[in-house]
Amino acid sequence: MAPAAAGPAPAPGAPLLQVEDLEVVLPAGAGTGTVLDRVSFVVDAGSTTGLIGESGSGKTMSAMSIVGLLPPGAETAGRIAWKSEDLLTAAARRIRQVRGREIGVIFQDPLAALNPIETIGKQVGEILRRGGMPRQQVRARVLELLDRVGIPEPEQRIDVYPHELSGGMRQRVMIATALAGEPQLIIADEPTTALDVTTQARILRLLADLRDREGVAMLLVSHDLRVMAHVADVVVVMYAGRVAERGPAREVLEHPRHPYTRALAHNVPAVSTKSAIAEPLQGAPANPFDRPAGCAFHPRCPMAQDRCRTDVPVLREVEPGRFSACHFAERVES
Known part of the structure; x- marks a missing residue:
């Protein structure tokens, strides 16, 4: 939810x-x-x-x-x-x-905006957790958001770090993060x-x-x-x-x-x-x-x-x- x-x-x-x-x-x-x-x-x-x-x-x-x-x-x-x-x-x-x-924000440089020592799943999920979503529901919602922005095989990429993705994929992660708060x-x-x-x-x-x-x-x-x-x-x-x-x-x-x-x-x-x-x-x-x-x-x-x-x-x-x-x-x- x-x-x-x-x-x-x-x-x-x-x-x-x-x-x-x-x-x-x-x-x-x-x-x-x-x-x-x-x-x-x-x-x-x-x-x-x-x-x-x-x-x-x-x-x-x-x-x-x-x-x-x-x-x-x-x-x-x-x-x-x-x-x-x-x-x-x-x-x-x-x-x-x-x-x-x-208001969601997509920054110009996703590599600089994303935290290099946290997985993309944790970063996309941060807004969901701050919004009060139960922790057990966050991962499923993050997978949904990654799929929504066209990240292929989100189940395999949810636990990777930003440097492991291409520039286009990092930008999609930024869009997913911006969408997380609806x-x-x-x-x-x-x-x-x-x-x-x-x-x-x-x-x-x-x-x-x-x-x-x-x-x-x-x-x-x-x-x-x-x-x-x-x-x-x-x-x-x-x-x-x-x-x-x-x-x-x-x-x-x-x-x-x-x-x-x-x-x-x-x-x-x-x-x-x-x-x-x-x-x-x-x-x-x-x-x-x-x-x-x-x-x-x-x-x-x-x-x-x-x-x-x-x-x-x-x-x-x-x-x-x-x-x-x-x-x-x-x-x-x-």
């Missing part, structure tokens, strides 16, 4: 998680740095929201803020509404209850990084199947637009700790309304609708601790004008359901 989820899940399509004007300030040497600046997005029940951007864009920081896994000394503002409960003001004990039981939301942080193309496809199919078959909502963090094109319903494009663009995944990826999104799309031939050849993204990502004045993307933007160098663009609705933080969003071509 699985541990009961805390409270009923909203109906499919209803807001499950709402992040509103999230700000995170971290110590930076002698001063401080705002690494997340008024970040807002929603995850609906039974859907997948994708956070995408280059390294340092703030996507992982946004995701980890939800489950209280920020670096020491971080200061936060805004609101993270989990089924109307504000997790930013919740007690640490409550956050620990939510993490694992109501969560309503799974946060997947770069779940296919460092996996070969074939294994990536299998993991993505597994995540999509969990969403479609069991109604588990997902917040997917990735730098790979191909991943988003296969899995996400809504995409939030981040740059230098701010939201650059937000909207339905297919529309955003095929018809971007921000020059940064366009550059990302044209840097991946499989996603670009206009070019069969990848166009390298010029320049280095902006440092959120030392953003340039105006639009943070302007030093790399081929559309930049004087206004972009002085005025920070506001995230605004440019089409129904489409939002862009670009002064000239209507002029961006796919």
Whole structure:
């Protein structure tokens, strides 16, 4: 018997998680740095929201803020509404209850996240034991979870250690661990990084199947637009700790309304609708601790004008359901 989820899940399509004007300030040497600046997005029940951007864009920081896994000394503002409960003001004990039981987390590096001196069966079963499942029932439930995520011959693998499994199998163990508490939301942080193309496809199919078959909502963090094109319903494009663009995944990826999104799309031939050849993204990502004045993307933007160098663009609705933080969003071509 699985541990009961805390409270009923909203109906499919209803807001499950709402992040509103999230700000995170971290110590930076002698001063401080705002690494997340008024970040807002929603995850609906039974859907997948994708956070995408280059390294340092703030996507992982946004995701980890939800489950209280920020670096020491971080200061936060805004609101993270989990089924109307504000997790930013919740007690640490409550956050620990939510993490694992109501919100599962799949970390980027399963080899680092898994304990090397404990068997995978013991690690997957830890959430079950914490949830009060009788010890004699835990092993059977772990075997069920391992089978559910496609671990072959789970009876033979339940007592192995992480280093005895392939990268793809370790990632499946992480997914089984995330599912153990019967969560309503799974946060997947770069779940296919460092996996070969074939294994990536299998993991993505597994995540999509969990969403479609069991109604588990997902917040997917990735730098790979191909991943988003296969899995996400809504995409939030981040740059230098701010939201650059937000909207339905297919529309955003095929018809971007921000020059940064366009550059990302044209840097991946499989996603670009206009070019069969990848166009390298010029320049280095902006440092959120030392953003340039105006639009943070302007030093790399081929559309930049004087206004972009002085005025920070506001995230605004440019089409129904489409939002862009670009002064000239209507002029961006796919």
